[in-house]
Amino acid sequence: MNNDFYITPCKSICEINRSSGLCIGCGRTREEIAKWTTFTHEERMAIMKRLGYGKRRNRDKIKPHS
Numbered sequence: 001m002n003n004d005f006y007i008t009p010c011k012s013i014c015e016i017n018r019s020s021g022l023c024i025g026c027g028r029t030r031e032e033i034a035k036w037t038t039f040t041h042e043e044r045m046a047i048m049k050r051l052g053y054g055k056r057r058n059r060d061k062i063k064p065h066s
Contacts, residue, residue, distance in 0.1 A: 007044065008036060009051050027051045 013025030014033075021029055028036075032047055039047075048054065 007048065009048060009053065 009026040009028065010033075011025040013023075015024050016022065016030060017024050023029075023033060026033075028047065028051070032039075036044065
C-alpha cells in the first residue's frame with residue numbers, strides 16, 4: 001500500500017470536549033490528531049474502526065422503489 005495516501009476521520013470541526021478529551025468533530029484524542037500523519041496504515045485503520053467507520057448502517061428504513 002502506498003504510504004503517501006491515507007484516510008482521515010477529520011470533519012474540520014476541531015474542538016476538544018473538555019470532559020471526554022475527544023474532538024467533537026471526529027472523535028479522536030489530541031494525541032491521535034497530533035500523530036495521525038506518523039501512524040502506520042494499520043494504526044490509522046484501528047482508530048477508524050474504533051470510531052465506527054467500516055460498519056454497515058441500518059438500512060431497514062430504506063425501502064426499494066416499486
